[in-house]
């Protein structure tokens with residue numbers, strides 16, 4: 547006596563849905579886990595802090611320029627009056643023992659475009675296998691991470707030399 551009722555198609559349909567939901571939850575948990583791991587990694591944490599430091603210095607430089615009509619010659623000009631916390635001049639990954647700013651500063655000229663590199667932080671290397679990275683702050687107010695390739699750094703010194711020949715201030719990155 548085969549009186550077993552046919553399984554309604556509907557309940558069969560919810561199975562893939564449940565599976566999907568389970569996969570979704572698993573993926574979400576994995577992503578959150580990875581995020582927590584990334585936040586706890588000193589290199590990533592340093593990167594985030596450095597990024598906010600640069601944004602703060604950039605804003606202070608703009609305030610200075612608005613008031614004086616031009617950008618300061620060096621970062622010491624904004625240390626006292628324009629920065630709430632002068633510690634932002636130090637990258638958290640800079641291990642040198644002094645209180646000099648960790649950032650390389652290029653003074654923007656009145657004709658410098660929005661992509662002019664104002665600040666460079668060279669203190670970011672994720673591991674010994676990966677190429678060193680640097681954070682740059684552009685005049686338009688954007689902070690971005692750039693990986694430094696070996697060939698790129700060679701070109702760099704060349705650009706440095708050629709700009710030096712023109713009798714200009716050292717702008718290794720110059721206008722983009």
Ligand SMILES: [Zn+2]
Pocket residue numbers: 592596637638639667668669670681
């Ligand atoms: Zn940094």
